Amino acid sequence: MATTPVDARAIIQAFGPHRSANTRGDTAVEPDRLVKTHCCFCGQQCGIQLKVRGNEVIGFEPWEDFPFNRGMLCPKGVKRYLQGSHPDRLVTALQRDPTVAAGFRPMAYADAIAQTARRIAQLQQQHGNDAIAVLGGASLTTEKTYLLGKFARVCLRTPYIDYNGRLCMVSAGAANKKAFGIDRTTNPWSDMVGCEVIWVAGSNVAECSPITTNYIWQARELGAKVIVQDPRITPIARTCDLYLPVRPGRDAALFAGVLGVMIERGWIDREFIDSHTVGFEQVAEYCKTWPLQRTAQVTGVPEQSLLQAAELWGTARSSFLFHARGIEHHSNGVQNALGTINLVLASGRIGKPKSGYGTIVGQANGQGGREHGQKCDQLPGWRDISNPEHRRHIAEVWKIDERALPGPGVDAYELFRKIDAGQIKGLVSICFNPIVSLPDNQFVARALGKLEFYAAIDFFLNDTAHHADVVLPGSLHEEDEGTVTQVEGRVIRIRKAVEPPGDARADWRIVQDLARALDRPHGFTFGSPREIFEELRVASRGGVADYSGITYEKVDEQMGVFWPCYSHDPATGAPTPDHAGTPRLFEHGSYNPVAKGKGPFYFPDGKARFNVADYRPPVDDVDAEYPICLTTGRVVSQFLSGTQTRRIGPLIDQYPEPRLELHPRLAQKLGIADGDWAVCETRRGAITVRALVVATIRPDTVFVPYHWPGEKSANKLTVAAQDPISKIPQYKVCACRVRRAGAPPAWANQLEPQQ
Amino acid sequence: MAVPQHLEFFVDPGRCIGCQACVQACTECDTHRGHAMIHLEYIDRAASTQTVPVVCMHCEQPTCAEVCPADAIKRSGDGVVQSARKPRCIACGNCVVACPFGVPELYIDRAIMMKCDMCYDRTSVGKKPMCATVCPSQALFFGTREQAMVLRPQSMPTNKFRFGRQTITTRVNVMVPRSEAVPATVDVTASLQDRPHQRDARRPAHDLTDPFAAVEV
Numbered sequence: 001m002a003t004t005p006v007d008a009r010a011i012i013q014a015f016g017p018h019r020s021a022n023t024r025g026d027t028a029v030e031p032d033r034l035v036k037t038h039c040c041f042c043g044q045q046c047g048i049q050l051k052v053r054g055n056e057v058i059g060f061e062p063w064e065d066f067p068f069n070r071g072m073l074c075p076k077g078v079k080r081y082l083q084g085s086h087p088d089r090l091v092t093a094l095q096r097d098p099t100v101a102a103g104f105r106p107m108a109y110a111d112a113i114a115q116t117a118r119r120i121a122q123l124q125q126q127h128g129n130d131a132i133a134v135l136g137g138a139s140l141t142t143e144k145t146y147l148l149g150k151f152a153r154v155c156l157r158t159p160y161i162d163y164n165g166r167l168c169m170v171s172a173g174a175a176n177k178k179a180f181g182i183d184r185t186t187n188p189w190s191d192m193v194g195c196e197v198i199w200v201a202g203s204n205v206a207e208c209s210p211i212t213t214n215y216i217w218q219a220r221e222l223g224a225k226v227i228v229q230d231p232r233i234t235p236i237a238r239t240c241d242l243y244l245p246v247r248p249g250r251d252a253a254l255f256a257g258v259l260g261v262m263i264e265r266g267w268i269d270r271e272f273i274d275s276h277t278v279g280f281e282q283v284a285e286y287c288k289t290w291p292l293q294r295t296a297q298v299t300g301v302p303e304q305s306l307l308q309a310a311e312l313w314g315t316a317r318s319s320f321l322f323h324a325r326g327i328e329h330h331s332n333g334v335q336n337a338l339g340t341i342n343l344v345l346a347s348g349r350i351g352k353p354k355s356g357y358g359t360i361v362g363q364a365n366g367q368g369g370r371e372h373g374q375k376c377d378q379l380p381g382w383r384d385i386s387n388p389e390h391r392r393h394i395a396e397v398w399k400i401d402e403r404a405l406p407g408p409g410v411d412a413y414e415l416f417r418k419i420d421a422g423q424i425k426g427l428v429s430i431c432f433n434p435i436v437s438l439p440d441n442q443f444v445a446r447a448l449g450k451l452e453f454y455a456a457i458d459f460f461l462n463d464t465a466h467h468a469d470v471v472l473p474g475s476l477h478e479e480d481e482g483t484v485t486q487v488e489g490r491v492i493r494i495r496k497a498v499e500p501p502g503d504a505r506a507d508w509r510i511v512q513d514l515a516r517a518l519d520r521p522h523g524f525t526f527g528s529p530r531e532i533f534e535e536l537r538v539a540s541r542g543g544v545a546d547y548s549g550i551t552y553e554k555v556d557e558q559m560g561v562f563w564p565c566y567s568h569d570p571a572t573g574a575p576t577p578d579h580a581g582t583p584r585l586f587e588h589g590s591y592n593p594v595a596k597g598k599g600p601f602y603f604p605d606g607k608a609r610f611n612v613a614d615y616r617p618p619v620d621d622v623d624a625e626y627p628i629c630l631t632t633g634r635v636v637s638q639f640l641s642g643t644q645t646r647r648i649g650p651l652i653d654q655y656p657e658p659r660l661e662l663h664p665r666l667a668q669k670l671g672i673a674d675g676d677w678a679v680c681e682t683r684r685g686a687i688t689v690r691a692l693v694v695a696t697i698r699p700d701t702v703f704v705p706y707h708w709p710g711e712k713s714a715n716k717l718t719v720a721a722q723d724p725i726s727k728i729p730q731y732k733v734c735a736c737r738v739r740r741a742g743a744p745p746a747w748a749n750q751l752e753p754q755q
Numbered sequence: 756m757a758v759p760q761h762l763e764f765f766v767d768p769g770r771c772i773g774c775q776a777c778v779q780a781c782t783e784c785d786t787h788r789g790h791a792m793i794h795l796e797y798i799d800r801a802a803s804t805q806t807v808p809v810v811c812m813h814c815e816q817p818t819c820a821e822v823c824p825a826d827a828i829k830r831s832g833d834g835v836v837q838s839a840r841k842p843r844c845i846a847c848g849n850c851v852v853a854c855p856f857g858v859p860e861l862y863i864d865r866a867i868m869m870k871c872d873m874c875y876d877r878t879s880v881g882k883k884p885m886c887a888t889v890c891p892s893q894a895l896f897f898g899t900r901e902q903a904m905v906l907r908p909q910s911m912p913t914n915k916f917r918f919g920r921q922t923i924t925t926r927v928n929v930m931v932p933r934s935e936a937v938p939a940t941v942d943v944t945a946s947l948q949d950r951p952h953q954r955d956a957r958r959p960a961h962d963l964t965d966p967f968a969a970v971e972v
Contacts, residue, residue, distance in 0.1 A: 002805040024783050024789045025783065026785060027783060027784055027786075028785045059783065060783075062888045063883075064888065072889055072893070073780070074774050074776050074891050075775045075776045075778075075779040076887060077889075145856075205776070206774065206892070208965040210772065210774050210776070210892070213891055214893050217892060218893075222908065233804065235804045235806075236772070237774060238803060243966055243968075245966050247970075302969065419875075439756035494943065636775070646969070650787055651779075663967065664801070668972045674801065692798060693800050695801060696802075696803065696805075698970055699967050699970045699971075700970050722798065
């Protein structure tokens with residue numbers, strides 16, 4: 001039974017989100033110790049010191065020695081510590097119980113593990129191993145993501161595992177794989193200071209990766225021109241040199257048009273293209289179909305601005321191009337990302353100290369979490385689960401018969417379709433709140449209701465866990481140790497500051513307890529995250545994401561290690577215990593185990609691939625009935641589905657509830673004033689939120705941030721269209737209509753802002 | 756214990772992204788009981804995302820102290836204008852009205868004025884102020900003048916501000932675009948009457964004109 005036991009409001013009343021008990025720590029209280037670790041939120045992974053007294057995190061102190069952020073933090077980082085000692089913290093396991101007011105009652109941890117194992121075993125006996133699915137997340141440490149992938153394949157023997165990076169990193173990952181044969185940002189961020197041009201495509205840098213702002217603007221201080229492509233004039237766009245106000249969902253057309261001009265004017269690096277790439281001619285042919293006039297018409301960007309972009313980008317001597325979810329969250333997301341890569345390859349500016357390319361990862365471990373096997377088609381070391389050689393290597397490390405290793409599963413959304421179709425009967429989830437974060441989430445809620453058994457591991461009762469039969473109390477970021485790989489590809493240490501409270505456990509222990517209770521403990525007897533990491537090193541050896549030379553000690557000594565980092569020289573096989581890692585990819589003359597010296601890129605011929613980046617209009621495009629583009633995104637004080645940030649009082653106060661941003665001209669046409677309640681309706685559903693009338697958004701587009709659940713959820717509106725290659729959902733555009741609401745929504749006086 | 760003379764505060768509103776990391780970090784401090792002493796405002800959110808952070812400018816001749824009838828506001832030898840002294844402050848609000856930068860605030864419940872003291876607990880022991888430490892865009896920068904000049908070649912620090920006939924010199928600097936149009940002393944009151952003109956060569960046209968003019972609704 002995975003329907004909600006009682007009314008959602010009753011569950012919220014008992015389990016929150018409530019505001020944190022405090023709004024700040026008491027700086028008059030001296031901490032026992034400072035623990036150097038990182039923020040638990042986004043992919044920047046800022047270094048931070050947590051103040052600890054007894055078994056409580058009581059505050060923070062900037063960590064100015066950590067090289068990436070040198071003490072800088074965003075408001076989430078400043079207030080992150082308030083998630084500890086929170087009244088909503090789960091300190092026992094919970095059992096669904098419709099007879100109690102809260103819908104859940106506490107249960108003994110051992111009973112929760114036993115019941116979960118019993119139900120999984122029953123369902124697998126009745127319906128086969130693949131009746132159980134696992135959902136993971138990219139905010140977990142790399143050790144946990146590795147263990148989770150192994151747990152699904154080796155213990156549960158199901159192909160069905162996927163993770164919330166499906167909502168985040170996969171378009172960039174797929175494009176990088178197609179173009180470079182490796183999936184990582186090419187340079188450390190410090191490299192961008194001193195370059196001539198920075199192109200930011202679809203990234204609200206100031207709100208979603210605030211620390212990156214300082215790097216971009218430091219580059220600008222030294223003379224770099226900044227191009228920003230976004231339907232909104234975000235803070236990073238406000239002072240840029242060239243603003244490209246692209247219409248949502250038209251990015252691939254923009255890249256083709258601009259590259260077309262560059263080719264026509266000779267603003268390309270012919271020598272680099274000839275010696276280091278393949279596929280340019282087909283791309284050049286395709287770009288001919290995007291003359292400026294057509295490009296301008298489709299993208300909504302003036303011809304003059306497109307020309308300027310081509311000239312700025314085409315004639316620069318050094319450059320960086322960054323993109324993020326703005327171009328990736330599309331049913332054409334991989335093509336959009338490939339479009340940017342084509343611009344980079346045509347310029348020849350990659351693999352150099354002041355020139356690079358990268359996606360700005362969203363989640364804490366957006367990079368590491370996509371490398372070691374919690375993705376449905378992947379094995380550790382960025383290996384392919386369909387590749388016989390890769391399977392053999394991993395089966396050997398895991399000491400199992402290769403034939404026992406399941407094949408590829410399906411993406412997270414398809415997994416819900418399989419639940420809806422009755423093929424998947426049971427689910428174990430951790431670090432994923434799909435009822436808030438997946439598009440068309442009313443479908444997700446219906447699908448969850450069909451599960452015969454659902455066990456959720458979390459530290460707070462997240463919105464999806466309302467559907468759970470059993471909730472296992474997991475660990476907060478500061479209650480466990482491990483590694484993550486941040487935005488630059490730098491592997492860093494997450495240090496434990498406090499013990500999990502009550503019955504709560506480190507997540508990896510919970511997974512191993514389940515394996516033991518299922519009587520399948522083989523391979524799940526690790527004594528610490530460090531032991532998991534040691535096995536991961538071996539498993540990743542020889543893969544593209546090679547961590548074999550990384551040790552916890554090396555991470556400490558170097559303040560992070562950029563992968564690949566080899567335990568043995570890939571060319572000679574000689575041990576390389578001092579290999580420092582690879583801060584910069586694709587450098588001239590560099591050796592990699594795929595190209596074996598033939599070139600800097602990770603293909604057998606050592607060459608990068610141009611790919612025709614075809615423009616397709618968005619699914620659910622505007623029409624007479626739904627004439628406005630809806631786009632979604634984040635605000636600086638909230639993070640993802642808000643499980644943590646909607647519980648931290650000062651962050652709630654900074655941006656309490658979702659608002660619908662619209663341009664004054666559109667507002668005037670619709671008769672909506674700033675602060676009015678407005679109904680935003682799509683083919684999936686409608687929500688009523690307050691209007692924010694601002695001239696910083698395209699007049700044909702509205703924006704709603706997505707961090708809230710239920711009747712405030714932007715993902716009630718979004719469309720479940722997915723990219724055919726990456727399976728990323730098209731969050732960044734769908735058709736909607738907007739009107740002034742006759743009355744406030746029912747929730748306005750029933751729910752607190754964060755609920 | 757004093758704030759070293761070679762360390763200065765530089766505010767660059769052009770870099771501010773409005774994230775409120777400074778405000779949130781300021782509320783952490785016990786010396787002002789969790790109230791943020793930094794002000795962060797949108798200039799005009801309907802038109803732009805431009806925000807401006809305002810810390811105490813720490814004037815050489817602090818107007819707040821000059822108008823204080825109770826002599827509750829002291830400027831220490833290192834140039835930091837301290838928050839009101841509890842035993843002396845009579846919560847009259849003279850300083851609040853008189854400060855040309857709008858910095859002091861009256862806390863009626865505690866019957867005291869509180870304002871930014873440049874994190875004296877931190878800066879007097881060699882640390883940076885909390886806001887300037889965390890600011891992710893470094894709109895708030897604390898360091899030496901030499902560092903500031905290297906990091907901000909496109910702007911120059913100014914610490915002279917004219918309000919009508921009053922000229923104020925401050926310990927805190929504001930970064931202004933390096934162009935001939937910028938006088939040695941920024942005439943603040945004139946800016947209040949005129950519409951701001953484009954002094955910043957870096958400021959793109961879309962800040963002043965509508966980049967969406969051609970978009971149909």
